[in-house]
Amino acid sequence: MPFTPNFFQSQDNTEELKSILGALIKYRRIEESMSLSFVADILHINKGYLSEAENGKRFLAKKHIQTLFDFLGSSFVDSPAILYQLRASLDQIFELSIDFHYEKIQELCIDILKERVTYESSYGFFTFHLIELIYEILIHHDHETIEKIESLFSAYAGILTTTEKTYLFYFLAEYYIRQSDFQKGEGYIQQAYSLLKTGMHPKIFALLQALEATSLCHQGQSGKAFLQITKSLNYFKNTLYFKRIVFIHYITGICLLGMRLFEEAKQHFTNLLPNFPDPDSVMAQSILAHLSWCYLLIQEYEKALTYANMAFEHGADSIELDVCQAFSFFSLKQYEACLAVVERCANEKQKSYLFDFLQLIQYKIEHSEPDFLQTANAVLAQAEKKKNKEIEKMTLGLIVNFYEESHQLDQSHLHLKQLTQLLAA
Structure with a gap:
């Protein structure tokens, strides 16, 4: 977009142009680490006059503009266009x-x-x-x-x-x-x-x-x-902003999921998916991933795995989706497949509290009591901090099950009460 310079048309003396030119002079001066007094003294310009120009209160004379920008190692194209x-x-x-x-x-x-x-x-x-x-x-x-x-x-x-x-x-x-x-x-x-x-x-x-x-x-x-x-x-x-409307519907689905309206969220995302004919698009991958979570949270683990696998096949790659897949395998007692997901993530994914949750599942399968309890407490603390209620609930469920299996009924009842309160919140 080349422009033909039209230098120093001071008749364009509007308040806006004065402010912009003054701010640009000030910016250039500060960029060169020069004080207002220094520039005024070197160029023999009245300091108050220069200050008023920098603050958009007046235009500099043509000769001062040329001299000032030359001194600051710059130039100025005086074209409001x-x-x-x-x-x-x-x-x-x-x-x-x-x-x-x-x-x-x-x-x-x-x-x-x-x-x-x-x-x-x-x-x-x-x-x-x-x-x-x-x-x-x-x-x-x-x-x-x-x-x-x-x-x-x-x-x-x-x-x-x-x-x-x-x-x-x-x-x-x-x-x-x-x-x-x-x-x-x-x-x-x-x-x-x-x-x-x-x-x-x-x-x-x-x-x-x-x-x-x-x-x-x-x-x-x-x-x-x-x-x-x-x-x-x-x-x-x-309006005719089709993509924006679809995106707003996508956020609506996430809101429904967050409000624990899992059936409504599932139906919402199912209706939204046909708007993305390219299954490799980021939005289609995300909808498949959210559908996987919807089915996980209503305990339809086979369907959760179906949508998780579809998301992975079309390029999705997130620790949240790994968690969904691993927990579904765990809930279906497909422990080898579950541990394979954990092992893959240990090699590929950046460590986070969600990865710790995957390790928690591994310790549960392996009956590693000290590691399980230590990791469970850490995941609970992080899930609460991140306000991830679903991970918090899933972790408490694992803890309750762990204590039941080890016949520590007092601890089991204590954590079950905590889980019940969380579910009711």
């Missing part, structure tokens, strides 16, 4: 993201990133870096770059328009929720909400509600998540 075209591209990227058109986003962003030199020397500097941030979050996943741009906007978010700030907070919230930093993700969601007036921007409101529901689901607050995802669906069901 660059800013407006970047903003149009930003709106297009956001619109494409609603229905997950990531290939088109990638193509558009790469074309923009090729013109980095021009955009970083223009009024479009901050909008360009917002687009770069979105590209990294959705496509490229360079965490260092994301953190660097986040740091930039922690200092200069005030330069952005309300719409740009909403995009910023929305995508950063999505990023941190993906990273399981739910506190930070929800903080950005609340910042985005605060920018939107009631009744305005219903589309963005609905997107934020879906994002908030996703976060709440992961934190075990499925009831609250269900309320938010229902609000989001009420908006999107009347």
Whole structure:
């Protein structure tokens, strides 16, 4: 997207352009580790005048702009058209993201990133870096770059328009929720909400509600998540954003699962699966995995294994699915198959409390009392911390069974009471 420079048209003396130019000068100066006094003294510019320019209160004279950017080892293309075209591209990227058109986003962003030199020397500097941030979050996943741009906007978010700030907070919230930093993700969601007036921007409101529901689901607050995802669906069901609607239905299924409405969740995911004709797609794999868990939790272990195997065959690979498969084998007393899953995970998977749960099953099969009890306590503590009620319940069930088999009835009754209370919660 090349542009023909149009240098120093000071007649474009709008408040917005003054603020952007001033912020860019300040950013370049700080980047070069120069104080305001130092730059003013070296270039023989009044310090107060330069300070007002950096704070967007006035435009610098043409000669000072040229001299200042030369001194800071940069340049400036004084064309507001660059800013407006970047903003149009930003709106297009956001619109494409609603229905997950990531290939088109990638193509558009790469074309923009090729013109980095021009955009970083223009009024479009901050909008360009917002687009770069979105590209990294959705496509490229360079965490260092994301953190660097986040740091930039922690200092200069005030330069952005309300719409740009909403995009910023929305995508950063999505990023941190993906990273399981739910506190930070929800903080950005609340910042985005605060920018939107009631009744305005219903589309963005609905997107934020879906994002908030996703976060709440992961934190075990499925009831609250269900309320938010229902609000989001009420908006999107009347739109043509097909992929977004399907995704919202997917989150709805997870909410039902989290609320222990296993039959409803099973039916919901079963109805959703035909929307993904490619069984190798990530979403199809995830739905198969969730169906496996639905059947596990209603104790239909053969069907749980059927869906787990289908998920594995189509490329799914997660410790949660391994747990589902192993526990189903264990419940069916197919101990050799169960131990084979544990052994495979010991060689391939990163260790976590879910892997400890797999080892717990192994110790139960092998009647290894000290290892079993020690591991059971560790898994219970971690499952409670992670708010994983199902692993907590399954672990308590194993403990009750262990004490029953060893005729330690007092301990069995104690843990059975704990399990009953958890089931009733």
